[in-house]
Amino acid sequence: MLKIRRIIVLTIIGVIFSCSSNEATDPDDPKFGDPxxxxxxxxxxxxxxxxSVDATDGIDIxxxxxxxxxxxxxxxxxxxSNFSGTLSNIGTTVVRYPGGWxxxxxxxxxxxxxxxxxxxxxxxASVSTLKSNISNFSIVLPTVDAMNTSVGSAxxxxxxANLKAKAREAINVSNIGxxxxxxxxxxxxxxxxxxxxxxxxxxxxxxxxxxxEYIEREFPNRTFKLLINGDYTQPxxxxxxxxxxxxxxxxxxxxxxxxxxxxxxxxxxxxxxEKRIIDCANNFNPDKNFKYLSEWMPSRDYxxxxxxxxxxxxxxxxxxxxxxxxxxxAAFWPPINTSIPGLGLTNWNYTKVFPTGQILGDMAESFRxxxxxxxxxxxxxxxALQDANTMVLYITGAKESGKKVAVKVNGFTVTSIDKxxxxxxxxxxxxAKAESYIEQTATAQLSTxxxxxxxxxKEGLYQIYKITIKGN
Numbered sequence: 001m002l003k004i005r006r007i008i009v010l011t012i013i014g015v016i017f018s019c020s021s022n023e024a025t026d027p028d029d030p031k032f033g034d035p036x037x038x039x040x041x042x043x044x045x046x047x048x049x050x051x052s053v054d055a056t057d058g059i060d061i062x063x064x065x066x067x068x069x070x071x072x073x074x075x076x077x078x079x080x081s082n083f084s085g086t087l088s089n090i091g092t093t094v095v096r097y098p099g100g101w102x103x104x105x106x107x108x109x110x111x112x113x114x115x116x117x118x119x120x121x122x123x124x125a126s127v128s129t130l131k132s133n134i135s136n137f138s139i140v141l142p143t144v145d146a147m148n149t150s151v152g153s154a155x156x157x158x159x160x161a162n163l164k165a166k167a168r169e170a171i172n173v174s175n176i177g178x179x180x181x182x183x184x185x186x187x188x189x190x191x192x193x194x195x196x197x198x199x200x201x202x203x204x205x206x207x208x209x210x211x212x213e214y215i216e217r218e219f220p221n222r223t224f225k226l227l228i229n230g231d232y233t234q235p236x237x238x239x240x241x242x243x244x245x246x247x248x249x250x251x252x253x254x255x256x257x258x259x260x261x262x263x264x265x266x267x268x269x270x271x272x273x274e275k276r277i278i279d280c281a282n283n284f285n286p287d288k289n290f291k292y293l294s295e296w297m298p299s300r301d302y303x304x305x306x307x308x309x310x311x312x313x314x315x316x317x318x319x320x321x322x323x324x325x326x327x328x329x330a331a332f333w334p335p336i337n338t339s340i341p342g343l344g345l346t347n348w349n350y351t352k353v354f355p356t357g358q359i360l361g362d363m364a365e366s367f368r369x370x371x372x373x374x375x376x377x378x379x380x381x382x383x384a385l386q387d388a389n390t391m392v393l394y395i396t397g398a399k400e401s402g403k404k405v406a407v408k409v410n411g412f413t414v415t416s417i418d419k420x421x422x423x424x425x426x427x428x429x430x431x432a433k434a435e436s437y438i439e440q441t442a443t444a445q446l447s448t449x450x451x452x453x454x455x456x457x458k459e460g461l462y463q464i465y466k467i468t469i470k471g472n
Contacts, residue, residue: 040445040446042447042450043447045406045451045453046404047403047404047405047406047451048404049377049379049404049405049406050377050405050407050408050451051375051407051408052375052407053372053374053381053383053391053393053407053412054373054410055385055409055410055411055412057373057411058369058370058371058372058373060326061323061368061370061371062323062328063368064093065323065327065330066330066361067093067095067096067138067330068087068090068092068333068335069096069099069100069331069333070095070096070098070099070125070335071099071124071333071334071335071336072097072098072099072106072120072124072125073099073124074338074348075125075336076123076124076125077122077125077126077129078122079349079350080124080130081132081133082349082350083335083346083350085350086346086350086353087335089353090345090357090361090364091360091361093136093364094331095130095137095331096138096140096295097127097134097137098124098125099124100140100185100186101116101186102116103139103140103141103185104116104144104185104190105119105144106142108166108173108174109173111126111127127173131174136179137174138176138180138181138182138294138331139170139176139180140181141163141167141170141183141211142184143163143183143184143185143187143204143208145162145163146160146210147184147187147190147193147204147207151202151203160207160210160211163210164210164211164214168214171219176224177223178224180294180329181224181225181226182228182229182256182292183226183227183229184204184207184208184228186229187203188200188201188230188234201240201241204241208241208245209245209246209248212248212251213248213251215251216248216251225254226253227254227255227290227292228252228255228256228284229255229257230255230257231258232276232277233276235276235279235280235283238279238280238281238284239284242283242285249285252284252285253288253290254284254285254289254291254328255281255289255290256292256293257293257294258293258294258296259273259277259295259296259318259330260295261296261298262298262301262302262314263303263304263314265301265302268302270317270321274324274325277293277321277322277327278325278326290328291326291327291329292327293330293331294329294330296318296331297311297334297340297356298311298315298318298343298356300342307432308342308354308355308425308431308433308434309424309425309426309431309432309433309437309462311342311343312355312356312437312462313396313398313462313464314398315356315359315360316359316363316367316380316382316394316396317376319363319367323367324371332345332356332360336350337354341434344356345357345360352436353436354434354436355425355437358423359437359464362466363382363394366386366392366466367384367392367394368384368386369385369387370384371383372384372385378400378403379396379405380395381395382394388472391409391412391469391470391471392466392468393452393465393469394464394466395456395465395467397457397464398461398462399461400457400461401457401461402455403455403456404455404456406447406449406451406452406453407452407453408450408451409451409452409471412472413450414446414450414452414469414471415471416470416471417445417446417467417469417470418469418470419466419468420441420442420443420444420465421439421440421442422439422463422465423438423464424440424459424460424462424464425460425463431461452469454467
């Protein structure tokens with residue numbers, strides 16, 4: 001009997017303690033706080049500005065959009081392995097070699113640039129160094145020797161013979177395989193004998209035809225893409241080139257464009273970027289229109305001198321446009337900050353990644369799947385559908401005053417806000433400071449209108465929000 005009483009008493013005591021204990025077991029119990037503040041039930045929210053994304057309109061994102069130019073003059077051969085390590089950490093997917101202007105003078109067997117007035121005292125990376133550290137790269141073939149002569153002259157014929165030999169050497173030494181080969185670098189900015197632009201274009205077409213014809217004959221089983229180089233701000237010139245391409249037209253697989261751009265320019269405006277890229281490729285050949293944006297950056301001159309975090313705010317908009325054009329590859333320039341301070345990806349010894357490199361790397365990792373159609377309004381929106389149930393949004397605040405922003409999601413029912421990250425300047429009082437940006441955890445709400453709502457630039461200017469949402 002005493003044993004039964006003891007059991008009853010212990011049972012009653014256990015019940016009392018279990019009911020009064022402070023050890024809550026519900027993970028959503030207020031004692032612990034809400035472990036996921038972004039997954040509260042949808043509420044009615046009034047926003048100052050509404051952006052939109054259409055999940056039913058997506059274009060495949062090519063991973064090679066997240067490439068970088070080599071800078072042979074600034075990056076010595078003996079530090080290239082450190083440079084490539086930083087590029088790997090950023091998430092770089094292709095390297096353009098040897099770079100820009102140096103490509104017109106580069107000697108592929110001696111790793112020198114004879115005749116170039118910017119030849120460095122210490123040579124840049126050799127081809128063997130490149131291939132030891134980089135698995136995916138593109139190359140640029142020179143044209144300047146022939147561009148500086150008169151077409152059809154003895155000097156031109158000798159120059160073309162020399163350029164053919166250099167092209168064969170570059171392709172063989174690099175063993176470019178399935179990579180990308182560009183014919184020339186910025187012909188429209190070359191001296192080219194001092195003639196007018198139309199004459200430069202005519203010369204370039206002749207040089208490109210002769211080289212394309214030779215490459216097609218010399219490498220009949222090639223798998224690399226062969227591209228012509230041109231000015232994206234002049235799409236009509238690609239029609240002119242097409243009409244002048246009387247031989248080896250089908251040897252050309254597409255175009256290489258240098259898409260320096262910004263918001264404050266009549267000639268290089270971002271508003272025209274998407275159409276111009278598409279028009280340039282289609283004007284030359286709508287059936288073979290591989291698009292390689294082989295030099296690009298948010299230019300200082302076209303963006304009111306935007307630098308560091310200010311420049312990083314422009315990059316998601318540019319990448320969004322590149323993806324929406326169906327471009328197959330792109331290569332950012334400059335990689336090193338000393339080339340153009342404020343726009344480089346890293347400092348001189350590759351130990352610090354600046355905001356341009358940070359956001360490019362973040363997008364290389366997360367901006368994948370399909371690029372969705374977006375509508376911006378003062379603030380800019382880039383959006384990708386990573387898979388059937390995951391969407392990532394990048395919203396840039398730039399210099400707009402703080403607002404409550406709603407992103408209206410169409411064609412995709414948002415069931416939860418998975419993660420909200422905020423990238424902010426190292427110093428709100430100096431948004432062009434030469435420092436990496438700061439990554440923070442932030443919050444957003446899901447509204448009853450299938451909108452994601454949050455405060456942008458509330459604490460200061462030039463914020464970037466990255467929001468990952470789940471749904472179907």
